[in-house]
Amino acid sequence: MSKRLAINDSIALAFGFAWVALDSVESKGAKLSELLGQGNRWQASFKRNMTEYIGVSKDDFTPLPNIKTLSGAALMANHPQLAGQTVWIVMEEPIADDPTEESETPAGSAKKAAQSEMVVVGLLNGNIVIDDYVNKTGYQKHIAAFIERCSKAKAKYTTVGTSYTLGRVAQQYTWDDFLPSKANKAVPVKTLEPSMYGRVFMVLGAVAACSGLVWGYVAWDNARKEEAERARRAQAARNIPALYTAAVAQILDQPVVRANAAFAEMRANLAGFAIRRVGWELEQIECTASTAGCVATWANKRNLGTNRGFADAAPKEWGEITFDPSGLSATHALPFKLSKTPLPARDAWPTTREFLLKQFSQWQSYWIVKFHPELDAAPHIVGIVPGLQERDAAELPDATWATNWRIKDTYWDLSEGFDKSAEKGDANLPDSVTVERVTLKVTADKQMKFDADGVIYERK
Secondary structure: OOOEEEOOOOEEEEOOOEEEEEOOOOOHHHHHHHHHHOOOOEEEEEEEOOEEEEEEEOOOOOOEOOEEEEEHHHHHHOOOOOOOOOEEEEEEEEOOOOOOOEEEOOOOOEEEOOOEEEEEEEEEOOEEEEEEEEEHHHHHHHHHHHHHHHHHOOOOOEEEEEOOOOOOOOEEOOHHHHOOEOOEOOOEOEEOOOOHHHHHHHHHHHHHHHOOOHHHHHHHHHHHHHHHHHHHHHHHHHHHHHHHHHHHHHHHHOOEOEHHHHHHHHHHHHOOOOOEEOOEEEEEEEEEOOOOEEEEEEEOOOOOOOHHHHHHHOOHHHOOOEEOOOOOEEEEEEEEEOOOEOOOOHHHOOEHHHHHHOHHHHHHOOHHHOOOOEEOOOOEEOOOOOOOOHHHHOOOOOOOEEEEEEEEEEEHHHHHHHOOOHHHHHHOOOOOEEEEEEEEEEOOOOOEEEEEEEEEEEEO
């Protein structure tokens, strides 16, 4: 199937590129020649934070009359709300029934099963690690690979985009959201050509071949490549501390959702929120720090509701409601955002021991009412870059430590255990305790329970 999608009369988006980050000491010309030698025919590139990213493809993206072909993944990676984030982007495209697959209707007659194709783009800390246009089989392969990469990088991801059959997304995006704008510049797809550096060596190779010097040229070229690779590795090793410093700075520059304020803010915004509405029942509300937004999911459990009835009864401030084709589920964003603030200075962070003695002791006093947050067994170092081991990172002057916390299956009113209050004194949670995700669920007896997780930034 074609991996180029026509978005409007003048723009098409191309997918299926393999992306590399160009090392600051590596020759761009040599890299382009190497990529060309691998059979790639097309390229797209952009710069962010002094790093150049190059995507290449072997597919056919021959220019179309009066249509600009742009890299879709690059536009997504540079979107103001997604740049630098760890995000799984899916844009599902319904297509006609597939005659190769059939399913049985309740009456027993054969009915063609509707298939779909989708664009999938995986961003890991802003880097494009997945870029493809696939069917459902390809989707499962790519999401599994993306989850594994996030796990190795100790990164949590959020799913965004447009989904009809693949489950909920935390944030809805349409194709129009990714089109070029002042804040999101176009990244055109161009023919991959060697630079002048590459052309010179191509000519030299041809001359050597014609004059019987092929073997000598190959040996010289291999030696040149090996020397360049040794130099690159040596430079990279020297740059690892600087790369780690940059990675930590990027993390700490991002505003966070503070645990000592988020739950009180959510309770205030959800006060009086009805869990039943014209035959529909609230199933869950999920809020994520990456978007600062909350998404509600409703279920048509008793088959008493209709999509139109729900849409007509919904408050206008909910905005667009997404209905599942099954008729059993509906989702929408809630009309508020969680407050995000910068992390305090490092000297305001607690040490692991201080947190266990003060704040964790306060949590322990609530165990009797089944308020029981849990901590990882040990803190970890955040911002690890490729080539850096945690034991080596611990020796760097800006080593940054954090401990993950979580709470599960807890009654919502007990979330007050995270709030600031005068009676807690020095046991109040410091501003370096963050929330990454909160999920509220309605139980079978119509009670509200929640799961949550986050990070405690700590001094050593």
